[in-house]
Amino acid sequence: MNKSGGLALIRRIGRRVEALGRRARRSHRVAFVALMLLQLVIAIASLTWPDLTPASFLIVPLVVGGVLLQFRELVALSAITAVFGAYVVLSRGVTLPRIGFVLVLLVVGWIMITSAKVRSRLGVPGTRGESMLMELRDTLTAQGEMPTLPAGWRVEVAIQSAGSSTFSGDFVVSTVHDQVLEVALVDVSGKGIDAGTRALLLSGAFGGLLGVVPEEEFLPSANRYIRRQEWDDDFATVVHVAIDLATGEFDVRTAGHPPAIQFDAWSGRWQTRDADGPLLGLVEAPEFAMNHGQLKLGDALFLYSDGMVETPRRDIGRGTDRLAGHAERLVAQGFLGAAQELVATAGGPGDDSAIVIIHRKAHA
Structure with missing residues (x-):
């Protein structure tokens, strides 16, 4: 593949990703279901292949949800993430580092929920508040x-x-x-x-x-x-x-x-x-x-x-x-x-x- 063809492919992929992001912002329920299923997949993969899929991957969809979801949906996602994370790490034995990971997961969820609550008071969920300011x-x-x-x-x-x-x-x-x-x-x-x-x-x-x-x-x-x-x-x-x-x-x-x-x-x-x-x-x-x-x-x-x-x-x-x-x-x-x-x-x-x-x- 020549250089111009590679650049064109990268641009097409970028446009697809941007289009998916816009759809996710418009349809909060679809984004919520997708993130919840992703958390379930990560939890199962972490239980099945703990060396290949660390439980810390659960934080990534939670952060994405903090950007895309409305307040109530984010609260539900945070609760689900906390349950999945606690089950995955504590099923391997109760140790201080594993308890600490659950606490970190709860803190990240609390930060995301606090940020979403501020945006919900404006009636502008997700990243639309930033877009409005721009x-x-x-x-x-x-x-x-x-x-x-x-x-x-x-x-x-x-x-x-x-x-x-x-x-x-x-x-x-x-x-x-x-x-x-x-x-x-x-x-x-x-x-x-x-x-x-x-x-x-x-x-x-x-x-x-x-x-x-x-x-x-x-x-x-x-x-x-x-x-x-x-x-x-x-x-x-x-x-x-x-x-x-x-x-x-x-x-x-x-x-x-x-x-x-x-x-x-x-x-x-x-x-x-x-x-x-x-x-x-x-x-x-x-x-x-x-x-x-x-x-x-x-x-x-x-x-x-x-x-x-x-x-x-x-x-x-x-x-x-x-x-x-x-x-x-x-x-x-x-x-x-x-x-x-x-x-x-x-x-x-x-x-x-x-x-x-x-x-x-x-x-x-």
């Missing part, structure tokens, strides 16, 4: 994907969660309507997976508001939504920008968020776009200031979270200057790949970090 994570990631922009414009987004978690309290939502690009960078209180659930909730809500309500009503509407959640001490900060893609004129509004910074290609200077506003969720009827500007050819606008500029030993002002210094070295390459590079070099490892770079190219 789908929610992918949904949050998809919210940050930028829409297609006309020639002459480029937007880059990079998000890095604290502790290398796949969930982040920072997220981005965006939309294009009537030649206007709206982008909102949101930072939910908390870090990593602790803030991930609130970020998932808010990303859908804020994404729905963006482009539907007038630009000046986005932050007040977002604030009212958070107030309705009645969170005790949780809040969110937002920087929101609306850019006319025909003229380059933009309006920036912030809610407790670090200010946007603009790179002026003609002068080579960096300008802070301050627009003060309170944190979302803390005030009943807040007012948000607006900062108006224009992106000319070659200019760039940077939106970023506090994880990019603030640390316990450095305030936001110094951190903003440091971020601009890092970005200065990327001007020559037209900020291509700058978002990912800045998150890696300037982002704080102990906090979620996010950056959005909106660049109006010098040559369309």
